[in-house]
Amino acid sequence: MSPVSAAGAAGEAKVAQAARRPIAEWPWRRIIIVVAGVLTAILVLFSVFGWGGLDELASRRDLSRRLLPPGTEGHLLGTDGLGRDTLMRLLVGTRYTLIIAALATAIAGSIGIGLGLLAVVGPAWVRALVGRLVDLTIAFPSLVLAIVMVGILGRGNLTLAIALGVFYWPSFTRVTLAQGRGVEVLQYVSAARLFGVSRLRIILFHILPGIAPTLSVVTAFQFASLLISTAGLSFLGLGPGLGVPEWGSMLAEARAEMTRAPWLLIGPGLAIAWTVVLANLIGDELAAGTRANRRSADS
Amino acid sequence: MSATGEATLPPHPRPKTATTPLLEVAGLHVTFPVGGRRLQAVRDVSLTINEGAVFAIVGESGCGKSSLVRAICGMYQPSAGSVRFRGIDVHAPGEHWRQIRRGVQLLFQEPLPSLNPRHTIRRIFWEPMQANRLASDMREVEADMRAQLASVGLGAEALDRYPRDFSGGQLQRIALARILLLKPQLICADEPVSALDVSVQAQVVHLLERLRVEQALTYLIISHDLPLVSRIADRVAVMYLGEVVETGPADVVSREPQHPYTAALRSATPVARMDELQRKRIILKGEPPSPIDPPSGCAFHTRCPIARARCRTEKPALQPPPGGGHRVACHFPGEMGNA
Numbered sequence: 244m245s246p247v248s249a250a251g252a253a254g255e256a257k258v259a260q261a262a263r264r265p266i267a268e269w270p271w272r273r274i275i276i277v278v279a280g281v282l283t284a285i286l287v288l289f290s291v292f293g294w295g296g297l298d299e300l301a302s303r304r305d306l307s308r309r310l311l312p313p314g315t316e317g318h319l320l321g322t323d324g325l326g327r328d329t330l331m332r333l334l335v336g337t338r339y340t341l342i343i344a345a346l347a348t349a350i351a352g353s354i355g356i357g358l359g360l361l362a363v364v365g366p367a368w369v370r371a372l373v374g375r376l377v378d379l380t381i382a383f384p385s386l387v388l389a390i391v392m393v394g395i396l397g398r399g400n401l402t403l404a405i406a407l408g409v410f411y412w413p414s415f416t417r418v419t420l421a422q423g424r425g426v427e428v429l430q431y432v433s434a435a436r437l438f439g440v441s442r443l444r445i446i447l448f449h450i451l452p453g454i455a456p457t458l459s460v461v462t463a464f465q466f467a468s469l470l471i472s473t474a475g476l477s478f479l480g481l482g483p484g485l486g487v488p489e490w491g492s493m494l495a496e497a498r499a500e501m502t503r504a505p506w507l508l509i510g511p512g513l514a515i516a517w518t519v520v521l522a523n524l525i526g527d528e529l530a531a532g533t534r535a536n537r538r539s540a541d542s
Numbered sequence: 543m544s545a546t547g548e549a550t551l552p553p554h555p556r557p558k559t560a561t562t563p564l565l566e567v568a569g570l571h572v573t574f575p576v577g578g579r580r581l582q583a584v585r586d587v588s589l590t591i592n593e594g595a596v597f598a599i600v601g602e603s604g605c606g607k608s609s610l611v612r613a614i615c616g617m618y619q620p621s622a623g624s625v626r627f628r629g630i631d632v633h634a635p636g637e638h639w640r641q642i643r644r645g646v647q648l649l650f651q652e653p654l655p656s657l658n659p660r661h662t663i664r665r666i667f668w669e670p671m672q673a674n675r676l677a678s679d680m681r682e683v684e685a686d687m688r689a690q691l692a693s694v695g696l697g698a699e700a701l702d703r704y705p706r707d708f709s710g711g712q713l714q715r716i717a718l719a720r721i722l723l724l725k726p727q728l729i730c731a732d733e734p735v736s737a738l739d740v741s742v743q744a745q746v747v748h749l750l751e752r753l754r755v756e757q758a759l760t761y762l763i764i765s766h767d768l769p770l771v772s773r774i775a776d777r778v779a780v781m782y783l784g785e786v787v788e789t790g791p792a793d794v795v796s797r798e799p800q801h802p803y804t805a806a807l808r809s810a811t812p813v814a815r816m817d818e819l820q821r822k823r824i825i826l827k828g829e830p831p832s833p834i835d836p837p838s839g840c841a842f843h844t845r846c847p848i849a850r851a852r853c854r855t856e857k858p859a860l861q862p863p864p865g866g867g868h869r870v871a872c873h874f875p876g877e878m879g880n881a
Contacts, residue, residue, distance in 0.1 A: 440673040
């Protein structure tokens with residue numbers, strides 16, 4: 244049942260009024276993003292917590308059925324050079340790519356927001372120190388540093404997440420510092436300080452809630468860029484390792500068969516592009532929501 | 543007269559002020575660094591506030607009255623001098639810090655920005671109580687919160703609302719209730735009614751008066767409204783460019799100002815009585831000088847209608863005039879007083 248007929252059946256004046264709104268004026272953008280986000284989330288949850296047979300299916304080799312094109316019976320997206328099912332590998336890959344990127348975002352966020360808050364409430368020299376640290380980190384190409392770090396620590400899921408996280412925190416710090424300073428000078432924060440409320444409580448209950456909307460936007464964008472970096476490093480062979488169906492390493496494997504089975508590139512390529520675009524769209528929507536909130540709060 | 547004039551308020555019964563000094567400010571200086579130079583917001587201010595009194599500080603914008611009060615409340619660190627509350631230095635770090643701070647509370651000029659818009663009134667009330675360890679659980683003080691809300695004329699249902707649900711006058715009463723829950727002895731109020739609608743001002747002034755009697759409070763009130771001050775305050779200090787230029791009993795100072803600046807302030811307020819219309823208006827020339835680079839001699843000489851050569855070089859001391867009376871920092875006290 245379409246939303247329009249559902250609303251008509253409900254028959255209430257208010258709902259009917261909403262339904263009369265021309266379809267073109269519906270917040271289609273938001274609807275599509277929410278639907279896409281929910282579907283992707285279900286897919287991720289399925290690959291992480293779902294069916295245990297998934298791994299087995301993804302790693303089952305059959306050299307007699309290698310490099311099958313998409314649409315072959317039993318293999319919706321075809322098979323790779325070792326006869327493994329591409330769809331199953333992509334699903335399992337969700338677990339690696341998304342989780343490494345999420346972990347890296349969490350590490351970058353913790354470092355970045357933590358340092359930012361320290362600079363907001365700390366004395367001037369702490370602020371200066373954090374500022375220099377941000378400049379210094381931004382001055383180096385983070386991807387190259389991450390490669391060096393993986394080279395030193397050795398390959399692995401966690402290593403990759405840490406290597407990316409410790410070099411991608413500056414944008415979190417910059418936003419926390421700029422926005423947090425804006426909240427920190429507000430009178431209710433001065434009042435709390437005057438009442439003897441501890442610094443930790445001021446941060447947790449006054450400053451963080453004030454900047455949380457903006458931080459969620461930054462988190463979405465950072466996740467998107469860290470996902471690209473995760474896949475990129477895996478593509479270069481610095482990911483979880485051989486045989487693991489991480490999207491970046493799947494791309495690298497597909498490259499070897501490019502002339503014989505070019506469709507192998509499409510699956511992981513689309514998966515990466517889709518997730519990155521989705522994360523960016525969610526970030527855009529969050530930003531629009533934050534701006535709207537601020538406007539209504541000002542008026 | 544302002545909105546808080548005779549017509550709307552019964553005359554204030556002057557309380558018998560006890561002689562114990564509750565607050566002693568001695569030689570207080572507050573300076574702020576401004577681009578390598580020093581802005582002298584408060585210069586050598588001394589005052590004594592007795593228990594149960596209403597002390598007012600009057601002056602135009604930028605004269606340092608807010609800086610003075612914020613230093614008294616412990617918000618700013620003074621660069622010299624001391625603030626003693628019940629004989630204990632407010633700015634000395636130590637054991638009694640929290641207790642002293644609790645005794646002196648600041649009421650902000652505008653209530654709305656001083657209340658977190660994301661918190662309910664209950665949470666707004668609870669935060670300072672928790673920080674001062676008045677109770678370990680919010681439920682213990684629920685009755686206190688309700689009683690304090692009632693004392694400022696609001697119902698208990700306000701506890702679950704947010705600041706945006708209230709009007710300016712209601713918010714100022716909520717801000718006041720939040721402070722009163724800490725059982726302070728001294729309340730510093732920074733222009734407590736000037737941000738409110740004229741019709742609400744009298745209401746809040748009334749409330750302040752009633753609470754002072756009921757809860758044995760002492761007030762330090764900042765204002766630029768001399769008529770209001772003469773009604774509600776016992777003593778007044780007039781500030782100009784960070785210094786006290788005249789101080790004494792509020793009614794005497796506003797009736798017979800000795801300093802030309804006080805006289806100008808008085809003449810600037812609108813009058814309600816026909817006989818006062820005859821009074822000459824004193825219009826001050828120019829802007830107040832910069833507190834970064836205060837003038838030599840008497841700081842007021844650049845704008846003073848009766849300034850003479852001596853005023854440019856010699857700084858007048860804050861002392862009673864030769865004929866007796868309250869203290870004033872002027873070489874020619876009273877010359878303009880009854881203009």
